[in-house]
Amino acid sequence: MATKLNAVDVLIVGLGWTGGIIAKELASTKLKIVALERGGPRDTNPDFIDPEIHDELRYAARYDLMQNVRRETITFRNGESQTALPMRQLGSFLPGQGVGGAGVHWNGVTWRWLEWDHQARTRTVDKYGEKIIPSDMHLQDWPITYDDLEPYYDKFEKTCGTSGKAGNLNGRKIDGGNIFEGSRKEDYPNPPMIAAQSMVMFEKAARNLGYHPFPNPSSNASRDYVNPDGVAFGQCHYCGFCERFGCEANAKASPHFTVIPLALKNPNFELRTNSIVLKVNLDSTRKKAVSVTYLDARGREFEQPADLIILSAYALGNVNLLLQSGIGVPYDPATGKGVVGRNYAYQCGGGATAFFDKKTILNRYMGAGALGTCMDDFNGDNYDFVKVGYIGGGGISCSNSGARPIQSHPTPHGTPRWGSDWKQAVVDNYDHAASVGNQGAVMAYRQNYLSLDPTYTDVFGRPLMRMTFDFQDNEVKQMNGQADICVEIAKEMGATKVDRGIPPVPYSIVPYQSTHNTGGAVFGADPSTSVLNKYLQVWDVPNVFVTGACVFPQNAGKNPTGPVGALAYWAVDAIKNQYLKSPGQLVPS
Amino acid sequence: MSTKEKNDQSDVGRRDFLKLFGAAGAAAGTLPFGGSASADEIMAAAATDTKHHHAAAEPHAGGPGCEFFNVDESAFVEAAVDTLIPSDSTGPGAKELGVATYIDRQMASGYGKGDRLYLEGPFGEGAPEQGYQLPMTPSELIRAGIADVNAVVQKSHKNSFAALSAKDRAAVLADLDAKKTELPTVPTGTFFGLLLQLTIEGYFADPMYGGNKDAATWKMIGFPGADAMYADKIEPFRNKPYKAEPKGIQDLI
Numbered sequence: 151m152a153t154k155l156n157a158v159d160v161l162i163v164g165l166g167w168t169g170g171i172i173a174k175e176l177a178s179t180k181l182k183i184v185a186l187e188r189g190g191p192r193d194t195n196p197d198f199i200d201p202e203i204h205d206e207l208r209y210a211a212r213y214d215l216m217q218n219v220r221r222e223t224i225t226f227r228n229g230e231s232q233t234a235l236p237m238r239q240l241g242s243f244l245p246g247q248g249v250g251g252a253g254v255h256w257n258g259v260t261w262r263w264l265e266w267d268h269q270a271r272t273r274t275v276d277k278y279g280e281k282i283i284p285s286d287m288h289l290q291d292w293p294i295t296y297d298d299l300e301p302y303y304d305k306f307e308k309t310c311g312t313s314g315k316a317g318n319l320n321g322r323k324i325d326g327g328n329i330f331e332g333s334r335k336e337d338y339p340n341p342p343m344i345a346a347q348s349m350v351m352f353e354k355a356a357r358n359l360g361y362h363p364f365p366n367p368s369s370n371a372s373r374d375y376v377n378p379d380g381v382a383f384g385q386c387h388y389c390g391f392c393e394r395f396g397c398e399a400n401a402k403a404s405p406h407f408t409v410i411p412l413a414l415k416n417p418n419f420e421l422r423t424n425s426i427v428l429k430v431n432l433d434s435t436r437k438k439a440v441s442v443t444y445l446d447a448r449g450r451e452f453e454q455p456a457d458l459i460i461l462s463a464y465a466l467g468n469v470n471l472l473l474q475s476g477i478g479v480p481y482d483p484a485t486g487k488g489v490v491g492r493n494y495a496y497q498c499g500g501g502a503t504a505f506f507d508k509k510t511i512l513n514r515y516m517g518a519g520a521l522g523t524c525m526d527d528f529n530g531d532n533y534d535f536v537k538v539g540y541i542g543g544g545g546i547s548c549s550n551s552g553a554r555p556i557q558s559h560p561t562p563h564g565t566p567r568w569g570s571d572w573k574q575a576v577v578d579n580y581d582h583a584a585s586v587g588n589q590g591a592v593m594a595y596r597q598n599y600l601s602l603d604p605t606y607t608d609v610f611g612r613p614l615m616r617m618t619f620d621f622q623d624n625e626v627k628q629m630n631g632q633a634d635i636c637v638e639i640a641k642e643m644g645a646t647k648v649d650r651g652i653p654p655v656p657y658s659i660v661p662y663q664s665t666h667n668t669g670g671a672v673f674g675a676d677p678s679t680s681v682l683n684k685y686l687q688v689w690d691v692p693n694v695f696v697t698g699a700c701v702f703p704q705n706a707g708k709n710p711t712g713p714v715g716a717l718a719y720w721a722v723d724a725i726k727n728q729y730l731k732s733p734g735q736l737v738p739s
Numbered sequence: 740m741s742t743k744e745k746n747d748q749s750d751v752g753r754r755d756f757l758k759l760f761g762a763a764g765a766a767a768g769t770l771p772f773g774g775s776a777s778a779d780e781i782m783a784a785a786a787t788d789t790k791h792h793h794a795a796a797e798p799h800a801g802g803p804g805c806e807f808f809n810v811d812e813s814a815f816v817e818a819a820v821d822t823l824i825p826s827d828s829t830g831p832g833a834k835e836l837g838v839a840t841y842i843d844r845q846m847a848s849g850y851g852k853g854d855r856l857y858l859e860g861p862f863g864e865g866a867p868e869q870g871y872q873l874p875m876t877p878s879e880l881i882r883a884g885i886a887d888v889n890a891v892v893q894k895s896h897k898n899s900f901a902a903l904s905a906k907d908r909a910a911v912l913a914d915l916d917a918k919k920t921e922l923p924t925v926p927t928g929t930f931f932g933l934l935l936q937l938t939i940e941g942y943f944a945d946p947m948y949g950g951n952k953d954a955a956t957w958k959m960i961g962f963p964g965a966d967a968m969y970a971d972k973i974e975p976f977r978n979k980p981y982k983a984e985p986k987g988i989q990d991l992i
Contacts, residue, residue, distance in 0.1 A: 200968075201965040201966065201986075201992060202992070204965035204966075211940060213855065218854075219857045220854065226869055232865075233865075234869075235863055235869045235870075236857050236859070236872075237870060238857045238870065239870070239871055240855070241870055344973050346973060347977045350977065388968075388972075389968060389969065390967055390969070511980055512978075515962055555956070555960060555962050556943040559960070569822075569825065570825055570829065573824060573830060574829045580961060607859070609859075654868065656868050658867065659868060660867070660870045
């Protein structure tokens with residue numbers, strides 16, 4: 151039986167980037183705020199200190215900072231004709247667990263998505279007509295534009311100390327920055343990072359081919375920095391232990407040392423770690439949330455009443471909580487009705503590995519998570535959809551994020567995978583190979599969705615969430631088309647051998663691809679195709695807001711954290727300045 | 740493709756992608772498959788390495804010092820890692836660098852006991868895209884697989900795997916890799932995939948885990964290890980060799 155606790159004003163479920171931003175921004179309201187985080191507390195010291203954090207086996211191969219799927223996982227199938235089976239170990243994507251969430255182990259690539267990404271349907275139809283959109287594709291606009299979000303992108307970049315170079319400052323295109331980006335009012339708070347050898351070669355090759363390369367926007371600080379909240383960052387060490395690791399230098403922006411400590415300074419804020427939320431409880435009208443039920447570390451069950459509930463877990467966790475709680479109508483692909491679980495999307499990959507002769511020395515291990523050079527010539531709608539045959543391309547980049555040898559010992563296709571020849575190939579190529587990769591958009595489709603599984607349960611007895619997903623023709627064409635471009639660039643870089651590859655088709659849950667799961671609780675202007683209004687407020691239950699990448703109607707050819715952070719600032723602005731003044735639906739449905 | 744092959748759960752059948760993006764951070768459980776060792780090279784290597792190799796039939800040092808394996812299992816693992824990554828003129832082999840010890844400790848650890856595996860039923864075979872579906876922890880899988888291979892080898896060679904010549908061992912492992920051998924208990928590809936994954940992990944992991952003794956693998960490939968501060972080096976060393984004695988975590992604390 152649950153112990154009922156005293157009511158609070160605001161309850162935050164999940165304390166990563168978005169929960170942290172909201173907790174910090176609401177401090178000035180003097181409201182009583184409680185955050186429930188399913189994982190434990192973590193801090194740079196003692197959890198991420200040098201040299202202990204430089205442990206590839208523990209953090210990269212054994213997923214020390216990630217969700218433990220022994221307790222809760224998902225089931226997966228490619229399509230309706232299959233029976234979904236549990237994801238018994240992590241693979242394709244790596245959700246975080248613990249204070250800071252995946253914001254601790256991300257790479258730090260911090261984009262503003264392209265203007266097209268915010269109005270994908272309107273801009274596609276305007277340029278190409280309705281007919282170019284496949285009949286099963288749920289191509290949807292965001293309910294807000296890039297310009298609406300611009301000030302919030304700026305705020306998140308400054309919080310993160312993002313290092314980069316503007317390519318479009320107040321409409322003025324700047325060579326060396328991303329000339330395809332939407333107009334920004336200010337440049338990045340820090341200059342670009344120092345390019346690695348492979349990136350210098352990529353930039354030259356891309357320019358030779360007439361493309362427009364620019365440094366990745368990186369929240370690995372290129373210099374010592376103090377953000378507008380007074381939080382100090384150290385300069386990035388280029389240690390090459392970034393993605394899947396915590397940062398010893400506080401150079402990689404993370405909520406655990408930025409927004410969360412500021413939230414914790416508020417005497418009206420309380421953080422409860424190792425607290426797993428099982429569901430949100432609604433009143434009899436089903437239009438109002440009254441509390442959440444959660445378990446503490448000892449397994450004791452509590453009911454925590456609250457006036458306002460923010461679901462700020464990982465994208466998949468938020469959709470799971472909506473489904474478990476009966477908030478919003480679950481999506482049914484047979485009828486096309488319902489919204490929760492609709493428009494689940496993912497990320498495309500693939501590209502080329504360029505092998506060079508031994509005179510080309512890359513020192514790949516001198517790297518950083520977001521250290522890379524990118525180009526958007528084939529992203530968004532910066533190219534002709536009809537000519538290439540696909541909608542929504544991808545960023546093409548050469549990254550230098552490290553060369554930790556368990557997972558990075560590239561050998562050319564055709565090399566045996568063990569024995570003396572394998573070893574020779576590893577030695578010959580370890581520091582003479584670079585990858586040119588596509589990070590492609592994935593559109594949403596009628597047949598790709600999230601729902602509850604009829605068979606499997608988590609250790610708490612709840613049904614597991616079921617993922618039904620496959621790459622569709624548009625995405626397969628994109629991966630192949632973009633891989634060809636990657637090969638072209640790799641050759642121009644002077645590679646002696648180029649290997650081309652794309653991720654498994656059908657989509658496989660096994661090899662790591664990307665922790666960019668999107669959709670399932672999308673925001674929009676129409677309640678029949680979205681769970682949330684433009685302020686991330688649930689249409690059906692207005693005292694619940696949902697943040698994170700689950701709100702994107704489809705995925706872009708870019709990492710999600712930039713708009714995820716910007717939208718958290720956008721939403722909390724609306725909560726503070728509109729909702730709290732007059733609680734209720736902020737957008738008439 | 741036979742049904743048996745289809746059911747090998749570590750084989751997602753997309754070698755190109757895995758080879759390519761193993762470099763960019765593919766999960767450890769998905770290391771690429773493909774090819775087999777040259778038996779001649781392995782033989783040559785075994786013949787030149789007098790310092791660390793025991794004769795195949797000689798009693799090995801495992802067993803009593805092991806945390807998980809019994810003496811027979813330990814002998815199997817030593818022989819297997821020695822075959823998968825032999826000592827040769829390119830560099831040290833897995834056996835002399837302690838990779839068998841690494842695997843033994845991993846099998847005794849939380850990882851080996853499945854502390855991050857969802858092991859609730861029902862258990863179905865599923866499609867390769869759905870990933871690992873056995874009701875076994877890594878240590879249970881390795882133990883059963885070793886017993887399986889020894890049983891098969893006992894039948895074909897009238898001996899245990901560890902007692903075979905280097906050439907015969909390489910041939911047995913090549914048959915497992917190619918899934919030409921059907922094992923009585925475990926799916927061949929799943930077992931061999933895990934054995935190879937563990938061997939490669941131990942060979943490249945920080946020396947404190949028991950393999951990669953004296954950071955010899957890192958020395959061989961030119962990875963400086965845990966001592967990683969390159970803010971002042973990345974630009975001056977562009978396209979220039981950077982030499983540093985590799986250091987493990989325990990060298991730095």
